[in-house]
Amino acid sequence: MSISCMKIALPTQYSPCVRPANRQRYRGVAVASLRGDFATLGVSVTEGEGNLPKVVLTSPSGSEADVYLYGGCITSWRLANGKDLLFVRPDAVFNKKKPISGGIPHCFPQFGPGPIQQHGFARNVDWSVFDSESVEGNPGVTLELKDDSYSRSMWDFSFHALYKIILSERSLSTELIIKNTDKKPFSFTTALHTYFHASISGVKVRGLKGCKTLNKDPDPTNPLEGVEESDVVSFPGFVDCVYLDAPGELNLDNGLGDNILISNTNWSDAVLWNPHLQMEACYKDFVCVENAKIRKVQLEPDQSWTATQELRIA
Numbered sequence: 473m474s475i476s477c478m479k480i481a482l483p484t485q486y487s488p489c490v491r492p493a494n495r496q497r498y499r500g501v502a503v504a505s506l507r508g509d510f511a512t513l514g515v516s517v518t519e520g521e522g523n524l525p526k527v528v529l530t531s532p533s534g535s536e537a538d539v540y541l542y543g544g545c546i547t548s549w550r551l552a553n554g555k556d557l558l559f560v561r562p563d564a565v566f567n568k569k570k571p572i573s574g575g576i577p578h579c580f581p582q583f584g585p586g587p588i589q590q591h592g593f594a595r596n597v598d599w600s601v602f603d604s605e606s607v608e609g610n611p612g613v614t615l616e617l618k619d620d621s622y623s624r625s626m627w628d629f630s631f632h633a634l635y636k637i638i639l640s641e642r643s644l645s646t647e648l649i650i651k652n653t654d655k656k657p658f659s660f661t662t663a664l665h666t667y668f669h670a671s672i673s674g675v676k677v678r679g680l681k682g683c684k685t686l687n688k689d690p691d692p693t694n695p696l697e698g699v700e701e702s703d704v705v706s707f708p709g710f711v712d713c714v715y716l717d718a719p720g721e722l723n724l725d726n727g728l729g730d731n732i733l734i735s736n737t738n739w740s741d742a743v744l745w746n747p748h749l750q751m752e753a754c755y756k757d758f759v760c761v762e763n764a765k766i767r768k769v770q771l772e773p774d775q776s777w778t779a780t781q782e783l784r785i786a
């Protein structure tokens with residue numbers, strides 16, 4: 473994925489666009505104060521569910537994406553025909569009492585289980601709008617997350633995360649940069665825990681044959697090692713499996729007539745998850761195909777790690 477940038481400033485309502493010289497932090501603030509002086513075409517901020525601030529990206533073709541500052545979570549990726557390729561679970565809440573259950577939550581600085589809370593804190597804190605831009609005519613927004621007393625209470629490091637999201641007619645691209653702003657090294661694991669809308673009996677994931685697997689079923693804390701032998705992974709029952717050194721491109725047939733190419737750089741691993749009868753009310757309607765970094769990323773002071781993901785409808 474190549475991301476080249478051209479900034480334009482056109483006035484639209486609710487713009488969150490912030491010029492570097494005038495950068496402000498929009499974190500846990502009322503939507504009214506998000507109606508800034510600057511604008512990027514196709515980027516707006518509105519009130520989402522539970523009155524939480526939500527960035528809406530609208531591409532010239534009419535595709536749309538919703539991004540909650542809470543958790544830096546993309547909850548919706550709608551094609552121009554209105555079809556939403558992401559899924560939010562019916563038990564999701566938008567009250568900051570727990571992470572948003574659906575869309576693309578972050579797992580950082582831990583893909584659980586592990587010593588801190590399952591999947592880390594990045595999915596249950598407010599990110600800020602750092603910047604907005606037009607990228608080859610398509611809308612983009614960058615969110616920011618830094619350590620604070622809450623994060624330090626469980627992970628005592630100074631870090632800076634930037635998460636750029638760009639929407640085009642047929643793709644949704646992200647770039648995550650984690651920088652060590654501490655004086656000491658740290659390590660982390662991470663994932664983009666993407667929930668795709670699906671019809672689970674028809675779901676097929678291609679591209680994983682030959683990968684080393686860590687099967688978290690039955691015991692997530694003690695996964696079983698194996699090798700994926702199938703060209704096509706399907707979901708006849710409960711699935712919770714890590715694939716190490718996964719290829720840079722996977723193909724998801726969501727069982728609803730869509731083929732989605734999931735390509736990445738630097739997300740070396742993948743995770744497939746469907747809870748089957750553990751979530752009887754909704755398991756048939758989604759599948760999680762997650763780009764992940766399961767083995768620790770080690771960063772020295774001032775070093776950073778960058779990974780990109782592109783979801784593209786074939």
Ligand SMILES: O=P(O)(O)OC[C@H]1O[C@H](O)[C@H](O)[C@@H](O)[C@@H]1O
Nearest residue numbers: 590591688692712743744745760
């Ligand atoms: O319920 P959550 O904390 O969101 O986690 C949901 C799931 O995330 C990943 O896919 C893990 O591999 C699973 O073990 C976990 O159950």
